[in-house]
Every structure is written in C-alpha cells, then in structure tokens.
Amino acid sequence: MAEIPIIDIKGVSKVFKLQDQTIQALSDASITIRKGEFICLIGASGCGKSTLLRIMAGFERPSSGEALMWGKPIEEPEPSRGMVFQDYALFPWLSVRDNIGFGPVARGLPTAEVKAIVDKFIELVGLQKFATAYPHQLSGGMKQRVAIARVLANDAELVLMDEPFGALDAMTRERLQDELLEIWQRTGLTVVFVTHSVEEAIFLAGRVVVMTPGPGRIESDNALDLPRPRDVSSPEFNDIRRVLGAKLHSHHGKKAA
Amino acid sequence: MPLLLLAFWQVATTQQWTRLIPTPAQVGETMVDFAWGGIYDDAYSATLVTHLLASMSRVYGGFALAALFALPIGLLIGRIPAARMLLDPFLQLMRPIPVTAWLPLSMILFGLGARSAFALVCLGAFYPILLNTVFGVRAVDPKLFEAAAMLGCKGNAQFFKVVLPAAVPSIFTGLRLGLGLAWFVIVVGEMTGVPEGLGAVIMDGRTLSRTELVICGMIVIGVAGYLSDRVVVAVGNRLLRWSPANHG
Numbered sequence: 001m002a003e004i005p006i007i008d009i010k011g012v013s014k015v016f017k018l019q020d021q022t023i024q025a026l027s028d029a030s031i032t033i034r035k036g037e038f039i040c041l042i043g044a045s046g047c048g049k050s051t052l053l054r055i056m057a058g059f060e061r062p063s064s065g066e067a068l069m070w071g072k073p074i075e076e077p078e079p080s081r082g083m084v085f086q087d088y089a090l091f092p093w094l095s096v097r098d099n100i101g102f103g104p105v106a107r108g109l110p111t112a113e114v115k116a117i118v119d120k121f122i123e124l125v126g127l128q129k130f131a132t133a134y135p136h137q138l139s140g141g142m143k144q145r146v147a148i149a150r151v152l153a154n155d156a157e158l159v160l161m162d163e164p165f166g167a168l169d170a171m172t173r174e175r176l177q178d179e180l181l182e183i184w185q186r187t188g189l190t191v192v193f194v195t196h197s198v199e200e201a202i203f204l205a206g207r208v209v210v211m212t213p214g215p216g217r218i219e220s221d222n223a224l225d226l227p228r229p230r231d232v233s234s235p236e237f238n239d240i241r242r243v244l245g246a247k248l249h250s251h252h253g254k255k256a257a
Numbered sequence: 258m259p260l261l262l263l264a265f266w267q268v269a270t271t272q273q274w275t276r277l278i279p280t281p282a283q284v285g286e287t288m289v290d291f292a293w294g295g296i297y298d299d300a301y302s303a304t305l306v307t308h309l310l311a312s313m314s315r316v317y318g319g320f321a322l323a324a325l326f327a328l329p330i331g332l333l334i335g336r337i338p339a340a341r342m343l344l345d346p347f348l349q350l351m352r353p354i355p356v357t358a359w360l361p362l363s364m365i366l367f368g369l370g371a372r373s374a375f376a377l378v379c380l381g382a383f384y385p386i387l388l389n390t391v392f393g394v395r396a397v398d399p400k401l402f403e404a405a406a407m408l409g410c411k412g413n414a415q416f417f418k419v420v421l422p423a424a425v426p427s428i429f430t431g432l433r434l435g436l437g438l439a440w441f442v443i444v445v446g447e448m449t450g451v452p453e454g455l456g457a458v459i460m461d462g463r464t465l466s467r468t469e470l471v472i473c474g475m476i477v478i479g480v481a482g483y484l485s486d487r488v489v490v491a492v493g494n495r496l497l498r499w500s501p502a503n504h505g
Contacts, residue, residue, distance in 0.1 A: 059403055077407040089400040093422040093499045103408035106418070136501040154408050 004071045006158060006190050007033040007056060012065035014051050024215035025051040028065070031209060031218065035157075038184055038191045040205035042198060043248065048216020049194045053160050056192060057083045069158070079103055082151025086163040088143040090135040096146050097122065097131045103154030121149040124183065141172035148180070152187070161193045165200070177203060181228070198244050202237060203230050210247045220247050279469040287469040288476070301458065301470060309477060311453035312443050315371065316485075319378025319446075320439045324432060327386035331431075334387075335394025336420065348387065356381040356442050364449050374446030374454065381442035382435035389434065393427025394420055426500050429493045436489055440482035455481075 014026040026048035033039055041049040054060045055067050058077040067074045069081065077083075090099050097118050104114040122131055125145035135143055144164055151159055165173040181204060184191055195201050201208045202224065210219040222244065226236055263281060270280040279287075290296035294303030333340040334348075356377055363380075367373040397420055405411075405419045447456025455474050462470035 057403075057407060059406075076411075077403065079407065079409040081407065083403070083407050085400055085404070087400065089398070089404040091401060091404070091419070091422070093425070095499075102405070102410070102418075106405070106408055106410035106414070134499040136499070150408065 003034070005032045006035045006070060007031070007192075008066075008068040008071070009052070009056070010066040010068070012052070012055060012062040012067055014048070014055065014060060015063045026055075026062075027215040027217045029216075029218050030065075031221065033190060033192065035190055036188050038181075038204060038206045039193065040201035040208045041192065041194045041211060042196065042201045042208055042244070043211030043216075043219075044196065044213055046213035046216065047211040048213070049211050050162055051216065052211075053083075053162055053192060053194050056158070057081055057160050059083075079107065079154040080156060081158045081160060082154055082156030084144065084147045084151055084159065084161040084164045086166050088135070088140075088147050090143055090146055090150070092135050095132050095134055096127055096138070099135070099146050100149045100153045102150060107154070117153050121153040124152065125149045125179070139172070140168050141176060144168065144176060145179075148183070152183070152189075156189070158190045158192065161191065163194055163196065166195070173200075180204070185228075198241055198248065199232060202226075202240050202244065203232060208244060210244060212248070212250065219250060222247075277468060279472070284469045284472045284476075287467075288473045291470070291473050304458075305477065308453055308455050308458050308474075309481065311371075311451070312447065312455040312478070313481065315374050315378055315446065315454065316436075316439045316443050319375050319442075320382045320436050322375075323379045323382035323435060323439075324386055327383050327431070327435070328390055328428070331387045331390025331428075332394055332420075332424075335391040335424070336416070352384055356438075357445050360445060360449065369450040371451050371454075373449040374443065374451055374456070377446040377449075378439045378442050382439045385434035385438055386428075386431040389427050389431025390424065393424030393431075396427065397423040426497055426502065429489075429497065433486065433489050433493070436485060437482065440478060440485070444478065 009029055009031045012026060012029045013024070016023045016025055029048070029052055031039075031052075041052060043049050051060065055062055056069075056074065058074045058081065061075070074081075091102060094102065100121050101114050101118045104117050109117070122128055125148060127142060127145055127149070130138060130142060135146070138146070147164070148159075165176055168176065177200065180191075183189070193201075193204060205224060208222045208224060210222065211217065212219045224240065226240070231237060266278075267281050269275065270278055286296060290298075290302050292303070292305040296302070330344065334344055335341075359377060359380060360373075363373045363376050367376050401419050401423060402415060405415050410418050443454070444456035444459060447454040448460050451457050455478050459471050459474040462468065462474060
C-alpha cells in the first residue's frame with residue numbers, strides 16, 4: 001500500500017447559496033498532495049481555486065466528497081495547516097513579535113518557549129529591526145513576511161497561500177518568491193500556493209494544477225521537472241508557459257464551440 | 258479666530274449695539290470674582306470650585322454609570338444574535354427621543370435635584386457608547402477570526418484575543434462622544450432645580466439677568482469639557498498606538 005498523502009481531496013464539490021441563487025464554486029475536484037510538495041493552483045477568477053484552498057484550511061466544508069489530511073477528515077482550522085492571506089490579516093493591535101507569537105501563546109506554551117520561537121522566526125524572515133513595529137508601519141512585503149513567520153511559528157506542516165504576493169510590486173514579489181523557495185527547501189514544508197500568474201506558478205511549483213471556471217473544476221495537473229533555480233527567460237520556461245497558458249484558456253474555446 | 262471674536266465682542270458691546278450683553282472686561286471681572294471672590298462678594302463669589310466640582314461629579318458619575326451599562330450591553334448585542342434581536346429594537350426605538358424630552362419624566366421619577374441631573378447625564382452618554390461598541394464589535398474583519406482560528410484560538414477565546422482589542426478604537430470613540438455629551442447634557446440636567454452646579458449657575462444668571470455670570474458659566478463648561486476631552490484623547494493615543502486612524 002502506498003504512503004498516506006498529507007492532503008487527499010476526493011471528488012469534492014462546493015455549492016454556495018446566496019439568497020435564492022445557488023452557485024457551484026467547485027465541481028468534483030480531486031487532488032493528492034504528498035508531503036514536501038510545492039503545488040500551485042492556477043486559474044482565472046471564479047475557477048474555485050480559493051474555495052479549494054479554503055476547504056483544505058478547514059474554513060469551508062465540502063458540499064460533497066471528502067477532504068482528508070493524513071487520512072482524517074478536515075473539519076476545522078488547525079495550527080498544522082496555516083493560511084497566508086492576500087491581505088495579510090495580521091492583528092493590527094499586536095507588534096510584529098506578538099503577531100508571530102500569537103499561535104504559540106494561544107496554544108499555551110510557556111513564555112520562554114514562545115520567546116525562543118518568535119526570535120527564531122523573526123530572524124528567518126529578517127525582521128529583527130521591526131520586532132516592535134505595528135503592522136500599519138510595515139510595507140506590504142514586510143507584512144507578508146510576518147504572516148509567513150506567524151504560520152511557521154505555529155508548527156504548520158502545510159502552508160496554504162492565497163495569492164499572497166498579488167498585492168506587492170514586482171521587485172518585492174520576486175524577492176519574496178526567492179525567500180519562500182529557500183524556506184521551503186530548507187524546512188521540507190508542504191506548500192499549496194494559489195496564484196493567477198502563470199509565470200509565478202512555473203517559477204515556484206513542482207506541480208501546477210490548472211483550474212477553469214464555470215463551474216470551478218480541475219482542468220489538468222502538470223508536474224514540472226525544470227531544475228532550480230529556474231530561469232524565467234529560458235526557452236524551456238517559455239515552452240511550459242505556452243502550454244499552461246493554452247490550458248488555462250481552454251474553457252473559452254469550449255464555450256465558443 | 259478667538260481673538261477676532263473677542264475683538265468683535267468688545268466693539269459690539271462698547272458701541273452699545275446691544276445693552277443686554279456685558280463687555281469682555283465685565284465678564285472677566287465677574288470670572289475673577291466667581292473664582293476667588295473679593296470684588297462683589299455676593300452669593301456667587303468664590304463659588305466656582307464648588308459648582309465645578311458638583312457638575313464634574315455628575316458628569317463623571319453619570320458617564321461612568323452609562324459606560325457600566327452600555328459597554329456590556331453593546332458587547333452582547335454586537336456578538337450574540339439573540340441579544341441583538343431581543344434588545345436592539347427596543348433601544349433603537351428609545352434612541353430618537355432627545356435627552357431634553359426626558360427632563361419632565363426624570364423629575365417625576367428621580368425628583369427635583371441632583372439625582373435627576375445624574376440620570377439625564379447617564380442617559381445622554383449611554384447611546385454613543387452603546388452604538389459605537391456595537392459597531393466596533395460587528396465591524397471586526399472576518400479574516401481575523403479565520404486567522405485566529407488557524408493559529409489555534411477558537412470559540413470563546415476569540416472574544417478576548419480578537420473581538421475586544423479590535424473593537425477598542427470604536428469603543429474609545431464612543432466613550433469620547435459620550436463624555437462630550439455628558440458635558441452637554443449637564444446644563445439641562447442642572448435645570449431641574451439643583452442648588453449647585455454650572456448649569457444651575459447659568460439658569461440662575463438668566464433668572465437674575467446677570468448675563469456676565471451666564472457667560473462665565475459657559476466659559477467654565479467649555480474649558481472643563483475641552484480639558485476632559487484632551488485627557489481622553491491622550492489616554493486613547495497611548496492605548497491605540499497601533500492604530501493609524503487614531504491620532505486625534
């Protein structure tokens with residue numbers, strides 16, 4: 001028998017009811033994620049990629065099908081699955097230190113241990129100088145570093161990222177992509193990363209899952225074996241970009257036909 | 258701007274445009290007498306501190322009582338749908354009634370005197386505190402609840418770790434408005450026949466046609482209200498250093 005995957009999504013559908021309307025956000029999605037993988041979910045808006053991520057986090061329950069972590073149903077949010085939101089969702093009344101320490105404190109760890117954990121992760125994301133700053137005093141890139149550190153400080157095995165770099169400028173985005181890859185390679189985390197940028201997906205992921213809207217479903221699951229660090233201007237990179245771009249837009253063709 | 262106003266006042270009164278309003282110098286003189294005595298030596302000489310303390314005790318007492326009720330009720334209404342359904346319609350119905358309209362009823366219920374003033378101040382400060390607390394609790398970004406839940410802080414623990422801190426700026430705005438209104442209402446409250454208090458001084462001044470005393474009362478209330486607001490703002494800025502919107 002094969003090893004148990006960290007995440008196993010089996011035929012999951014999600015229907016939202018808005019007043020009288022029902023919206024099928026996700027239709028019969030299946031995906032298996034092994035420990036240590038870096039997966040990108042990519043697709044146009046309305047393709048259900050964020051819904052799928054939120055189901056993995058435990059923020060939403062599937063309408064039908066099964067969402068499992070280590071073979072057990074995902075029922076509610078847990079520290080083992082950390083989410084990094086696009087708009088950071090830091091606690092504005094807490095300093096950088098206290099934001100990172102929020103999880104360890106909530107779990108009731110002793111003060112000394114919390115301090116050690118916070119020190120470690122503040123250093124990991126290079127924010128020692130801003131330890132006592134409040135979120136509103138930080139740039140977008142720094143806020144997202146705090147959000148990442150906050151999740152890692154809480155012993156997350158699986159990091160779920162919902163377009164985390166979407167609101168950042170290009171330079172900051174590239175730096176954070178590099179830093180994220182470095183952290184991932186160093187720690188052996190499992191990362192599920194939602195984006196709408198094909199380039200970002202190819203740069204980061206070991207597997208790119210292409211999703212299409214109306215109703216949201218998984219179009220294809222593409223393993224990438226480009227060597228790292230990846231060169232965004234190489235011909236191989238461009239070939240993949242072309243193929244994935246075509247898949248991403250495949251539903252347009254179907255609708256027209 | 259205040260200097261311009263003062264100049265206009267000086268000109269208007271010395272040119273005898275109206276005889277009913279005293280000159281700034283007269284008011285100044287009365288103020289000195291009101292505060293320290295030694296000029297007119299009448300019933301109001303050197304009584305400023307007495308009146309001010311009487312008013313302050315009602316303002317802060319009524320305000321504190323209002324906060325004592327409004328904060329927990331506001332938190333309940335904001336957080337628990339059942340409490341909202343139960344309490345909100347009633348409170349919303351009572352809200353448009355101006356505090357001044359309560360005056361006769363308050364005199365019947367609490368009698369003529371200090372208790373009535375106290376009750377009106379309390380009522381006046383209640384709604385701003387309540388409404389801002391409800392708003393603060395309800396306006397918490399839902400993402401913060403999700404963030405707290407995934408970090409292992411769930412259910413009731415979120416109340417102290419998320420709801421309360423997130424609502425503090427709004428609660429503070431409510432307290433500030435409430436205290437401002439308490440100073441506002443005190444004059445009305447002290448019209449109910451209390452012997453001491455700045456509102457009583459103003460009413461007596463009117464009855465006795467001592468306009469300069471009325472103006473003195475107004476100035477003292479203005480300054481006292483302003484200073485107490487500054488204190489609240491200073492405390493707020495210290496407590497809310499994290500909030501970019503809160504630097505008044």
